[in-house]
Amino acid sequence: MSALNGVGSRTVLxxxxxxxxxxxxxxxxxxxxxxVIGCARTQDRLNSLQSELSDPNSPSDKHLFLSADVRSNGSVEELARVVMEKKGVPDIIEGFLSPNDLQVLEKTRSKSVARDLKTNIKVVPVNNAGTINRNNRIWEVPEEEFDTVIDTNVKGIANMLRHFIPLMLVRKQGIIVNMSSGWGRSGAALVAPYCASKWAVEGLTRSVAKELPDGMAIIALNPGVINTDMLASCFGNSASGYQAPEAWALKAATMILNLTAADNGASLTV
Known part of the structure; x- marks a missing residue:
């Protein structure tokens, strides 16, 4: 399979x-x-993004933005149905952390929370929505908080794979990018739930890679540490010392569009 950016315009979820x-x-x-097909749980942010990408010279919008919660199997099933109906099978699926995931944990934490951005899925299904637990030893992490991390970071990816891989199998091509983390390849104190979820992403990716037919690929991608609101909530002012999302995206887009079936099962870092 040739590099995705070598065959013209692509549709990326x-x-x-x-x-x-x-x-x-x-x-x-x-x-x-x-x-671009974008989804998140916050509709007003999607509306803002759609407005920014709208082309006044085009009779209809080229892009599509839909509200969806990857933690819900039913929500992802409906997302897949609407995407197929309006755009067909996307060439690339990329997942990123939803802003609302932070609000879920804000309800249960009483002190600062360490967070690490993750970008998940790539090539056709890319799963990236994720969240992290507050800084705490495992026996001090509330059950609700632990469940939120696993439901978002692991089950969220599984839901995307469950409903989008069958669509990709028809063509037997496409690349799935699962957002991982450096903490999915190492351990760290006080963020055991998050580390466990990202190790799960790495294991899930390598296992699914053995189930895909020739022509398809699934990759675990570590985005590194990026200066975002989420990082600032964890690192404070020191977050400004890391690269901006726009600088990261410039490199990440090139890497993602150049992935091929030969990368199946790889653990990569942008």
Whole structure:
């Protein structure tokens, strides 16, 4: 299978596209002439992104933005149905952290929370929506908080794969990018739930890679540490010392569009 950017314009589905890395990647890909399908749980952020990408000279919008919660199997099933109906099977699926995931944890935490951005799925299904637990030893992490991390970071990806891989199998081509993390390849104190979820993403990716037919690929992608609102909530003012989402997206878009079936099962870093 040739590199995706070697065959013209592509349709890219990005989950968690309302803010941060997801939004930055959507803007960069649209700038390069690709069609973006974005989803997130915050409709007003999607409306803002759609407005920014709208072409006044075009009779109809090229891009599509839909509200969806990757933690819900039913929500992802409906997302797949609408995407197929309006755009057909996307060439690339990319997942990013939804801004609302932060609000879920704000209800249960009483002190600052460490967070790490993750970008998840790539090539046709890319799963990236994710969240992190507050800084706490595992025995001090509330059950609700642990469940939120697993439901978003692991089950969210599984839901996307469940409903989009069958659509891709018809053509036996496409690349899925699952947003991982450096903490999915190492351990760290106080964020055990998050580390566990990202190790799960790595294992899930390598296992699914063995189930896909020739011509398809699934990749675990570590975006590194990027200066976003989420990083600032964890690192404080020191977050400004890291690269901006726009700079990351410039590099990430090139890497993603150049992935091929030969990359199946790889763990990569932007």
């Amino acid at each position: 990005i989950t968690g596209a309302g803010k941060g890395l997801g939004r930055a990647l959507a803007l960069e890909l649209a700038k390069k002439g690709h069609t």
